[in-house]
Amino acid sequence: MKKSLEEEWGELRETFNSGKTNEQSWRRSQLKGLLNLLKEKEEDIFEALEKDLGKHKVEAYRDEVGPLIKSVNYILENLKQWMSSKQAKLPLAAFPSKAELVPEPLGVVLVLSSWNFPFGLSLEPVIGAIAAGNAVVLKPSELSPASSAVLADLIPKYLDNKAIKVIEGGSSVGEQLLELKWDKILFTGSAKVGRIVMSAAVKHLTPVVLELGGKCPTIVDSFSSSRDKEIALNRILSAKFGACAGQACIGVDYIITEKKYAATLVELLKNTLLSMFGENPKETRNISRIINEKNFFRLKSLLDEQSVKDSIVQGGSFDEANLFVEPTILLDPPLDATIMTEEIFGPLLPIITVEKIEDSIQFIKSRPKPLAIYAFTKNEAFKKRLQSETTSGSIVFNDTIIQYAVDTLPFGGVGESGMGRYHGKFSFDTFSHEKVVARRSFLTDFWFRYPPWTEQKLQL
Ligand code: NAD
Numbered sequence: 106m107k108k109s110l111e112e113e114w115g116e117l118r119e120t121f122n123s124g125k126t127n128e129q130s131w132r133r134s135q136l137k138g139l140l141n142l143l144k145e146k147e148e149d150i151f152e153a154l155e156k157d158l159g160k161h162k163v164e165a166y167r168d169e170v171g172p173l174i175k176s177v178n179y180i181l182e183n184l185k186q187w188m189s190s191k192q193a194k195l196p197l198a199a200f201p202s203k204a205e206l207v208p209e210p211l212g213v214v215l216v217l218s219s220w221n222f223p224f225g226l227s228l229e230p231v232i233g234a235i236a237a238g239n240a241v242v243l244k245p246s247e248l249s250p251a252s253s254a255v256l257a258d259l260i261p262k263y264l265d266n267k268a269i270k271v272i273e274g275g276s277s278v279g280e281q282l283l284e285l286k287w288d289k290i291l292f293t294g295s296a297k298v299g300r301i302v303m304s305a306a307v308k309h310l311t312p313v314v315l316e317l318g319g320k321c322p323t324i325v326d327s328f329s330s331s332r333d334k335e336i337a338l339n340r341i342l343s344a345k346f347g348a349c350a351g352q353a354c355i356g357v358d359y360i361i362t363e364k365k366y367a368a369t370l371v372e373l374l375k376n377t378l379l380s381m382f383g384e385n386p387k388e389t390r391n392i393s394r395i396i397n398e399k400n401f402f403r404l405k406s407l408l409d410e411q412s413v414k415d416s417i418v419q420g421g422s423f424d425e426a427n428l429f430v431e432p433t434i435l436l437d438p439p440l441d442a443t444i445m446t447e448e449i450f451g452p453l454l455p456i457i458t459v460e461k462i463e464d465s466i467q468f469i470k471s472r473p474k475p476l477a478i479y480a481f482t483k484n485e486a487f488k489k490r491l492q493s494e495t496t497s498g499s500i501v502f503n504d505t506i507i508q509y510a511v512d513t514l515p516f517g518g519v520g521e522s523g524m525g526r527y528h529g530k531f532s533f534d535t536f537s538h539e540k541v542v543a544r545r546s547f548l549t550d551f552w553f554r555y556p557p558w559t560e561q562k563l564q565l
Contacts, residue, residue, distance in 0.1 A: 110278075113270055114285050117213045117240040120267045127210055127238045129188055133181065135235045135264050139228065140177045142263040143170055149259070150224055153251035157223065158349060159394030159428075168348060169225040172510050176229060179512040179529060180236045187236070187533050190542070202545040208537040210238030212288030217244050217279055217302065219293045220396055221352045223252035226316075230291045231269070233532025239289075240268040244282060246294075247275035248396055280305075287311050289536060293354075296521055314525030314535055317518055318448050320358035321475050323505070324465045324491070326482035327366045337481040337503065338377040344479075344505035346432045347381065350393040351452040352400075355477045355499075355509055358449050361465040364458040371418050371436060371456065378419065378432055387429050395428040395451060404430055404451040407444040416455070462487060469495050474520035479505050498522050 108116070125131055143150070147170055154160040154169070190207040214234050218227040227245050234241040243260070245253040257271040272278060276298075283290075283305035292302045293316040306313045323341060328334040345357040362370050383389050395401040405423050408414055413435065414421070420433035435455040438444055444455055459465055462482065469478065476498040480491055488502055498518040499508045508514050509528075517526030527535045553562045 110272065110281055110285065113242070113272065114213065116267060117242065117270065120265075121210070121213050121240040126235075126240055126268050129184065131265070131268075132184060132235055132238055135269065136177050136181055136184075136232065138263040138265075139232065139235075140174065140181075142259050143174050143177070146255070146259055149255050150252075153249075153255045154223070156251035157220070157249040158352075158396060159390070159392075160349065161391055161393070164347065164349075164391075164393070169222055172225060173228050173232070175510075176232055176512055176529070180232060180533070183530065184236055184533075187530060193541070195543075199545070201548055202543065204541060204543040207540045207542050208237070208533070209540050211536055211538055213240045213242070214289040214291070214536060215242050215244070215282060215285075215287040217282075217290065217292045217294065218246060219354075220246035220249035220252075221349050221354070223249040224256070226293045227252075227256060230293075230527060230532065233527050234291075234536045235269065237533050237536035239536050241270070242282065243269075243271050244274065244279060245271065247273070289314070291525070291527065291535070292316065299523070312525075314517070314527060315523045316354070316516075316525075316527075317476070317521065317523040318354040318450070319473055319475050319518070319522045320448050321355060321477045321479065322465070322469050323357045323360050323479040324462065324482065325360050325362045325366075325370060326462050326480075326484060326487070327363065327369070328481070328483070333483070334373065335377075338373055339381075340503075340505050341479075341481070342374065342377050342381060342432075345454050346378070346392055346452050348506060350395065350430065351454075352393070352396060352450050353506075355506055357454065357479065357505060358475075359445070359455040359457060361457050361459060361468060363462055364460060367436060367456060367458045371434060374434055374454075375419050378434075382432065386432055387424060387427065392429070392432065392452065395430055398425075398428070400451070401425065401428050401430070404449075404453060407442075407449065407451075407453060408433075410439075410442055413438045413442050413444055463490065466491055466494050474498075474518070474522055476518040476522035477501065477508065496520070 151162040151165050154165045190205040193204040193206055195202050195204050216230045227243055231241055231243050245256050253273050257273050260271045286309040289312050290306055291314040296317045299315040299317050303313055341357055345351050348356050382391055386392055416435040416438040418434050418436045420431040422431040430452050433453045437458055438455050474496045478497045478500045480502050501508055509516055512529035515526035515531040516528040517523055553565055
């Protein structure tokens with residue numbers, strides 16, 4: 106008989122309370138199990154990603170399987186050191202005494218994940234939760250059902266099902282899970298549901314990490330070197346169209362460039378598109394499909410307004426039968442159109458022009474804080490200003506998305522783009538509590554610490 110959510114949760118708590126997940130040997134065995142799953146079942150993962158998103162297996166390896174394998178290996182290499190306690194300094198007045206910071210697991214944690222990178226965004230937090238010694242429930246997104254099914258099928262075969270569980274379902278299952286008491290929730294998804302998660306967490310005083318989205322601006326300066334230009338265009342377009350067809354939280358949402366450079370940039374973008382995806386991009390299978398009809402029609406409706414339609418300089422066709430959206434470039438669509446006020450999350454690329462590249466700073470500052478800002482420029486003074494005058498989860502000069510794949514960098518947003526961070530050691534810290542352990546001796550003592558309070562004690 107299928108267990109209720111409360112029973113599953115109860116089993117996890119029991120396992121956690123037994124102290125089993127706190128053992129380094131348990132953490133290592135689970136991480137190695139995950140590594141085996143990723144290596145042995147790579148084809149199942151590719152197949153699920155093809156079914157859910159039409160994701161090419163090279164893209165699937167680059168964006169999901171590869172980074173996950175790298176991440177587990179990195180954690181295995183460093184776990185012993187991360188788990189060790191760190192000596193803390195104490196003032197001379199406390200002599201003789203010692204103190205240390207001891208990382209301990211939080212308990213039973215919940216991971217709610219999204220559909221665009223259904224393996225990466227599910228397993229990366231789970232890896233962190235295991236490394237820190239927690240029991241964990243993962244609820245993948247119902248919008249990527251094939252991937253969700255693979256996770257639900259394989260995780261119990263490779264990992265300890267008494268401590269790591271996959272619960273499948275949509276928003277109502279998510280809501281039921283949020284009723285239960287967790288020691289931490291890591292949520293990846295929309296700001297709208299992020300608010301629901303945070304409100305539910307308040308009831309149990311559960312800390313949350315919210316990995317949200319938003320519009321990531323990409324500033325493009327003019328380049329004199331043709332090699333720099335070529336590299337920049339490859340990096341921008343692969344982040345827009347070659348990473349889940351623009352359905353990526355840290356993908357390029359729109360470009361900002363100088364008015365005088367716009368026509369040249371459009372031509373360069375068209376040429377790069379051609380070299381990446383050919384004359385008929387739909388036939389290449391190099392661009393993922395839109396996740397479902399709802400999102401397909403949402404994207405289509407972004408171009409409904411005549412003034413937006415008029416701004417299309419490349420593409421603009423939609424193939425409903427295959428949920429395919431042609432890579433589309435728009436030049437200066439109205440700033441109050443939905444395409445410029447909401448996250449696009451698809452292969453539509455507006456270019457916004459400004460008089461001077463420096464004007465992009467004010468443009469970005471007047472909008473919600475992005476998850477990432479990208480800037481392609483060699484202008485050092487501008488880089489300095491952009492870095493110090495804007496706020497975002499990350500800022501990357503002359504590349505895109507790499508900050509996600511680097512284990513030594515924290516990943517997370519700020520303001521509307523989220524709170525908290527994870528990846529590598531930051532995941533370990535996110536799912537740990539650093540406990541202060543202080544040890545004193547009876548050798549020395551100060552009588553003036555204790556009542557009764559007398560004027561004499563104030564004079565000391
Ligand atoms: P979503 O918020 O609709 O869903 C995310 C998860 O929450 C899913 O597992 C879903 O089943 C669950 N959920 C939905 N309603 C719920 C409810 N009422 N109670 C509990 N759980 C509920 O988001 P989405 O469509 O999966 O993803 C799109 C958004 O996610 C975009 O804004 C994107 O930018 C953002 N995103 C952010 C990151 C990141 O790492 N920062 C990564 C991917 C996507």
